[in-house]
Amino acid sequence: MPRIVADWLADHVELPADLTTEQLAADLVRVGLEEEEIHPAAVSGPLVVGRVLELTGEPQKNGKTINWCRVDVGPEHNDDDGARGIVCGAHNFGVGDLVVVSLPGTVLPGGFEIAARKTYGHVSDGMICSTKELGLGDDHDGILVLTQAGFDAADLAPGQDAIALLGLGDEVLEINVTPDRGYAFSYRGVAREYAHSTGAAFTDRGLPDALPTAPPAATADGFAVTVDDGAPIDGRVGCDRFVTRVVRGIDPSTPTPAWMKRRLEGSGMRSVSLTVDVTNYVMLDLGQPLHAYDLTEVAEPIVVRRAAPSERLTTLDDVDRALDTEDLLITDSPDGARGSRVLGLAGVMGGASSEVTGSTTDVLIEAAHFDQVTVARTARRHKLPSEAAKRFERGVDPHLPAVAAQRVVDLLVELAGGTADPAVSDLDATTPPRPIVLDVALPSRTAGVTYTRSQVVGILAQIGCAVADASGDLVEVTPPTWRPDLTEPATLVEEVVRIAGYDQIPSVLPAARGGRGLTAEQRTRRSVARALADAGLVEVLTYPFIGEADLDALGLPADDPRRAALRLVNPLADDKPLLRTHLLVTLLDAARRNVSRGLDDVAVFEVGLVSRPTPGAPAAPQLPVGVRPSEEQLDALAAATPPQPRRVAGVLAGHAVPTGWWGEGRSVDWADALEAARLVAHVVGVDVVVSADPDHQPWHPGRCARLSLPDGTLVGHAGELHPKVVERLGLPARTSAFELDLSVLVEASSGEPVAASPVSAFPAAKEDFAFVVDAAVPAQDVRAAIVAGAGELLEDVNLFDVFTGEQVGAGKKSLAYSLRLRAADRTLSADDVRSVRDGVVAAAAERVGAVLRG
The missing domain is CATH 3.50.40.10 (Phenylalanyl-trna Synthetase, Chain B, domain 3)
Structure with a gap:
């Protein structure tokens, strides 16, 4: 971005004597040249011109020769003997040379503060500076001799302020220029914009009159x-x-x-x-x-x-x-x-x-x-x-x-x-700019500000346009040669609004139409994100671009439909030319980055779109530029656009509960991922069926749950990631994850607000059951049998213990459940509880072959 030195800018426009860099930045912002940075003065403190009076070379034990110098730095800075003693290791100067001396208290570029210090057996009361030490160049070996750098000795005197002499005390304004305004990459162009902003006199007389010598015409013997x-x-x-x-x-x-x-x-x-x-x-x-x-x-x-x-x-x-x-x-x-x-x-x-x-x-x-x-x-x-x-x-x-x-x-x-x-x-072979026909009322209609005809014409003339009447409210505007961006009426409108002042445009928000608001799906998405955040997960946003290597890291089979990804014609990165087909592939990369930077305990989630191309779908057409596509072209584009379902996914790694003074912590496991997935379904208001899925990468074959609707429609998966995937990605052991199709869940929900259940004022009865079942029987199936057998009096059921051992027999396990029973209209009697208990035992035995453990 261009940097502006104020005294150079003053060659083209009149600047106030008391103009500060901050005010210059504010004046330029008004016409669209934004401040990027204000670079402070390079040097502060007593930096002066010095004349070398004496120079004595002193060889050192290390083979290096240093110079002990006596330098005249002006009456107000000299010691009583009319000079200061300074040690210098450079050898490109001699007695009588005029140099730049930084006295104690000077701060050089990079925050290097000068102080008197004892070195090589002398007290060096300052420093003779090189161009690099002053921030003026890269030469660090040699001293800056002012007469050799183009300064006239007659204009220099010991003690003279070298900061002003070298321009090291000036702040420099760096501005940001938009791509359409190349003329502002010059001091002449910025000066013109400053004149537009402040009304200051633009002293440039124009080209070629601004030059001491007018350019001559071409000659026959010119360089061919x-x-x-x-x-x-x-x-x-x-x-x-x-x-x-x-x-x-x-x-x-x-x-x-x-x-x-x-x-x-x-x-x-x-x-x-x-x-x-x-x-x-x-x-x-x-x-x-x-x-x-x-x-x-x-x-x-x-x-x-x-x-x-x-x-x-x-x-x-x-x-x-x-x-x-x-x-x-x-x-x-x-x-x-x-x-x-x-x-x-x-x-x-x-x-x-x-x-x-x-x-x-x-x-x-x-x-x-x-x-x-x-x-x-x-x-x-x-x-x-x-x-x-x-x-x-x-x-x-x-x-x-x-x-x-x-x-x-x-x-x-x-x-x-x-x-x-x-x-x-x-x-x-240049051609003149093409005239543009402009309706003088167009700026007012566009900006919502009343601009008079004379104001519009005056502003266009001010920026260098030639304006001539066409007919009625129309004028013919010929842009100046330095403004190739002015090609249509809209660009002229922008100039009128810019020069008149963006601050003249009122900030008025359009009134929202009654009855408008978030859709049911939008409300559901926000509720899901809020619930996961309340559960301790952090929402992230990842880029949807992936590569084949990312899919390989997840161990996806060659025929997995998630490998059928859209390939971008012009990807942002050569190694990520595909659009993601599922969220985990990019979310796991975000988790990996966090872990690699020292954050071992990670719990992140994302709600986003994925692309699932349909096999045999037509390729997207190349639409024309500069004209509106035809309806046929738009239809072809729509037909080529793949389904983009919205999904929600999460990754949990490290500790679910950290170790502390309260006791031992707990590591994340598959149950945490499954519970997060259940939470999403609960917030949406959909019941899901959980079953084992032993062959779905990138999950562990024995710790992967398949979540589906009661009709069997797949919703997603949750569980522990495969150990090889965890190893390839550099994640902590037992990292778990879930991914659900939020679009399927939303479609399956009724969309109606969840009705609150009445709270019973009668006391609850509690019953515990311990069933022995085959080791292969999922706990979810046992729970389903309990729910079916308990009937309407069941308020809640929870699995609180899993036990295996000789006591229950080989190939068996014991599952203990806690039930809470309650009626809405009465206190439960012993017969009510006994009836529920008998129903639970019978249903468990019939459905999953469970035996009540004694």
Whole structure:
């Protein structure tokens, strides 16, 4: 995101003398340029200019030589003898040099506080600073000598404030620019927006009048350039303007002026060399990306073309890249073959073969206008989000190339002693913006704010549009060349609303129609989530994207219907191209992440959609862009959309009850998952039948329960996960889980509110039973027999003990149940209780072969 240095912004717009960074941010927010961050001043405290008076080298036992220096830091900072003693390990400076000294109390970038300290047998009363220590560059080995960095010795004096001199005390505002407003990636563009927001005078006189020298017209002997784009994208030619200029005889040793370096680095751009810095400076200032070539390394003609199959390029970042046939290239012809050598990726990054070096004296300057889509695709394809690409993909003014090139020429002539070559090339195939017919009442109808005709016309003229009357309430609006985003009436409406002020739009909520509210299904979903949360589970939301490896980890057989997943054409991640067919696959991954980060006790659940494709279903059609699909196309899309049932799933791992001062804890087991599943069914208001399911991955074959409706319709599964699945996922032993089809449960429910049962005022009677049954008999079957035999007097039944051993015989188990009996209209008699007891014993014996244990 762009960073704004206030004094650079002031080159284009009048700023108040007392303007703070916070106020600047607030002013820009009003016109849609949001504050991203305010970067504080890099340095605070007494940072001053110093003159080295004495320098004595002192060899050390470790073989290192340090310098004991006496430095004049100004009368107000010097000791009584007119200097301060400082120890320094660098050797690139000498007596008489003007340097930057941080005195005790200075805080350097990174929070490094300077204090007087004893070292190498001396008390070092400060520090002589390098560019890295000041946050101005990466050079840590050498001291920053101000005269070598472009400062004039006549303008410097010991004791002078170096923070102001180097611009280290300025706060920098970083702003967030939306993709449709590329012009705001320049100081000139931000200054225009500040003027819109505050009414401040926009001092830029416009182009090309803003330049000291107007750009000259193209000449016949200009550096030859041709565009050979035989494969445009969507009919858009990759380059419609290409300007070249030549500057000869520059001094490559000339340093970048301190003011330019300060502005560049404050804007977040590293200083490289004067030639490169000038092109970057003009890009940041005007918004036009530029590129400088070593003229001796480029051969005429330059050809702008698409890449051929198997072509490669080593870019300036020293990466060898395989090119795509959609990539737009800058090429030249050193061996006579037209466009045979690749010089760079157009609008993205140049190549290493023709870069400007420390010995370059003659420079070819390129300023071009490239297609937004072409540059955006190339930058993303090669993962090169360069500063140039950020601007081109958002849209650059096609009128800027000649102006920006002239500005680079002027600076190189002024700062580097170069000579502008009279030869100019300007290949211009740009077209003027298309006029838009706008109803002046449309902004008012859209925003709900009354805008007068003169206000609408005035705002459009203010942002650079040419406005002419059409007929009646219609006007013809021609957008400025720097606003390629203004293409239809709606975009003009947005500009009117933005400049007039978003705060003028009233915040009025539409009135809800009577009788509207949550559907029964929505209420049920909320109740289920609330009940699970009350039971101690935490709700999570996972991404629905999975891969084959995720299904493999669960041990799903090859013919399992859960493997028949929809494959995305353009997945977010190459290893997760499928849409999930059940919730556990993504929920278990969330549990695994928590466990891997030290959270051993996990209880999470999710309510979400899954996709269950129908075998043989048609493929989804590719719908057109920019027009409404036909009814036939929409019907085909609906037919290809797979069923998407809503499910609820949970994973429990670690301890259900932790160990503490209250005693031993309890680990999670299959019963906890089954109870959570029962809770969901209870909240929905549906009775479910529980039975064993010995072969359903990813559950344990002996600890997996199948939950179904009374008519046999499958609802889901619950129980302990298979040990191999637990091992593959790195989860705690005995991790348990459940997954239910919430859509099936909701459909099976009556949808009516659950009626409250009357509370009996009569006392309850309690009876306990211990039945011996075959070990293979499920406890649920025994419970069902008890319920059937007890009749209407049964209020509650609970299993409280399971016992196996010699006392009950081999292959047998004892199940003990506690019954609570109650009548609504009387106190139960002994005969009532005896009748229930006889019925329970008889039903248990008949249904499951149970024998009452003595």
